[in-house]
Amino acid sequence: MSEEGSKSIFGFWIYLMTDCVLFASLFATFAVLHSNTFGGPGGQELFSLSFVLAETLILLTSSFSCGLAILAAHRGDKKLVLRLLGLTFLLGIAFLGLELSEFHKLYVEGNSWRRSGFLSAFFTLVGTHGLHITTGLLWMGTMMLRISKAGLTPLSLRRLTMLSLFWHFLDIVWIFIFTVVYLMGAF
Amino acid sequence: MSEPKTNPEGAARGSFASYAAGFGLSVILTLTAFYLVYQHKHSTNPIFSHKYLMGALVLLAITQLFVQLLFFLHLDRESKPFWNLQVAILAAGVVLILVIGSIWIMNNLNYHMNSPQQIQKYIHDQENSGL
Numbered sequence: 001m002s003e004e005g006s007k008s009i010f011g012f013w014i015y016l017m018t019d020c021v022l023f024a025s026l027f028a029t030f031a032v033l034h035s036n037t038f039g040g041p042g043g044q045e046l047f048s049l050s051f052v053l054a055e056t057l058i059l060l061t062s063s064f065s066c067g068l069a070i071l072a073a074h075r076g077d078k079k080l081v082l083r084l085l086g087l088t089f090l091l092g093i094a095f096l097g098l099e100l101s102e103f104h105k106l107y108v109e110g111n112s113w114r115r116s117g118f119l120s121a122f123f124t125l126v127g128t129h130g131l132h133i134t135t136g137l138l139w140m141g142t143m144m145l146r147i148s149k150a151g152l153t154p155l156s157l158r159r160l161t162m163l164s165l166f167w168h169f170l171d172i173v174w175i176f177i178f179t180v181v182y183l184m185g186a187f
Numbered sequence: 188m189s190e191p192k193t194n195p196e197g198a199a200r201g202s203f204a205s206y207a208a209g210f211g212l213s214v215i216l217t218l219t220a221f222y223l224v225y226q227h228k229h230s231t232n233p234i235f236s237h238k239y240l241m242g243a244l245v246l247l248a249i250t251q252l253f254v255q256l257l258f259f260l261h262l263d264r265e266s267k268p269f270w271n272l273q274v275a276i277l278a279a280g281v282v283l284i285l286v287i288g289s290i291w292i293m294n295n296l297n298y299h300m301n302s303p304q305q306i307q308k309y310i311h312d313q314e315n316s317g318l
Binding site: 018024027029031175 | 279
């Protein structure tokens with residue numbers, strides 16, 4: 001690949017690392033505020049661990065299938081790329097749906113972000129991750145359209161590489177949300 | 188499937204085996220963390236005490252971070268632009284300072300700043316001691 005290609009991947013990598021800093025500040029906020037429930041419910045009462053485990057495994061599987069899509073793309077197998085990306089997309093939608101249903105449940109039970117410092121921090125952290133997932137899904141959708149029309153050009157290959165970096169990155173962020181927010185918050 | 192090759196665009200591309208290994212290890216680590224918490228909550232005889240459980244969870248998460256960095260993002264020494272690793276190390280430094288620093292400072296402030304009730308009690312005690 002041209003030098004331009006490797007430069008743009010590196011540039012995207014730098015963006016991901018600055019995104020790390022964004023998430024780190026939200027994690028720090030959550031860590032500081034997690035016990036400030038203002039008399040309201042804490043993580044122990046609010047979260048269902050098996051529900052979150054299902055979310056985690058879905059996102060993990062989508063990260064795996066995204067990796068396989070990249071492998072297929074480098075072999076030039078357009079059909080397989082589209083299938084694997086489609087699978088990744090559906091798993092991403094499933095994850096987002098579960099997350100939104102959790103948010104909705106919290107909201108209608110009166111435990112929205114306005115309830116306490118803990119819930120504000122929770123919604124900001126998990127919501128920012130969900131927003132990233134939404135962006136990733138939009139990107140994935142346009143990539144699938146592009147590949148199905150224009151085929152696997154060097155440009156779309158490069159963009160696909162960036163998309164996969166983004167998707168793996170979001171999975172890594174989720175591991176820490178799963179551990180810090182849900183598993184450690186279960187007590 | 189294909190052999191691990193270096194992506195002409197820079198980052199090593201990986202192989203089916205590396206993705207499968209990364210996926211398998213990640214699932215095992217996730218389930219282990221989940222089981223430890225589940226067992227701690229539902230058993231009268233937990234494997235770890237609360238303190239050690241927290242440590243174990245952090246350790247499992249960090250292990251999974253490295254598993255995914257190696258097997259999914261292929262951030263090892265073989266990745267061509269060594270700069271990727273450099274930037275990642277820099278970001279890790281910033282992240283650690285940000286998170287550990289925030290927790291440290293805020294806990295310290297909590298420790299030094301008493302609640303109004305505590306201040307009332309303090310004044311009350313001072314008055315009663317005849318000062």
